[in-house]
């Protein structure tokens with residue numbers, strides 16, 4: 073590192089771990105000379121974007137010389153009607169990643185604490201550390217948030233608690249009963265951020281959205297995204313519900329044109345594409361049960377999931393399994409980055425992709441044993 077950067081850049085940035093994204097398809101093609109690649113590494117929708125969203129996006133390509141609506145008026149209006157919450161309590165972001173970062177930017181002073189589950193989505197740690205905040209990671213218990221341990225980690229200096237529900241990378245949920253208990257005890261000085269990127273996939277009757285606690289008057293922020301079930305990850309757009317006061321604070325630190333016009337119009341259309349939504353949910357359900365059955369046949373442990381991915385114990389070095397699967401043209405996420413060196417996280421794909429994954433996994437495991 074240059075002397076200039078070492079001495080002049082903010083010291084907090086050197087504590088950040090670089091984000092490790094799922095390996096892009098084009099990169100695998102280049103590196104391995106393979107043509108037919110299946111990417112099951114980033115929990116994208118295997119059916120692609122909503123057709124209504126695609127059409128809407130295409131419809132404004134001749135308007136790109138105009139700045140986008142900085143207030144995202146129409147999208148907030150639609151979300152407001154759908155969820156019966158005031159537009160002033162809705163935030164739209166350049167991905168929900170941006171909204172997570174903006175929450176920390178608006179609320180976290182240097183040295184103040186956040187409580188987060190571990191392992192979980194890396195953006196919580198990132199957004200806290202970039203603000204010079206202090207992270208108090210609380211290990212999962214049985215692959216699930218340990219809400220009572222998270223409560224115990226709270227101090228006077230705690231500003232934010234993150235709850236990823238369903239959790240990435242384990243696919244588990246915390247139940248209504250557990251969250252009720254937790255919310256009844258969480259101190260008023262703490263902002264509870266619910267990250268519900270996979271809420272549309274949750275099937276359990278025990279699942280509850282953080283929205284219920286927002287409606288009950290708690291200081292809660294609920295983040296959702298168009299990147300997962302709506303299939304718009306490439307456009308970068310997410311949304312959040314919170315109190316109008318918290319929304320106002322976060323708006324103060326938001327760039328005026330943070331959400332591009334193509335993303336806004338596509339998201340608006342996606343919200344009306346129930347056929348795409350329901351087809352995606354059904355495909356995921358079927359794929360999940362197929363994979364459960366096949367993993368059972370292989371004698372492998374997996375964590376039952378409420379999301380569109382499965383966390384699987386291969387009982388082998390996950391890096392070897394990851395590499396072996398890559399050779400077969402199947403991209404998954406190795407579990408060592410999450411602290412589980414024998415696990416892989418696999419997105420539930422189309423029926424053909426799931427079968428290809430299972431066959432490749434069988435081959436790889438046979439070769440390793």
Ligand SMILES: *Cc1c(COP(=O)(O)O)cnc(C)c1O
Nearest residue numbers: 167168169193240269297299310
């Ligand atoms: C994928 C994902 C997101 C979505 O991020 P975007 O910035 O909206 O693409 C948020 N939280 C979790 C837990 C995720 O897995």
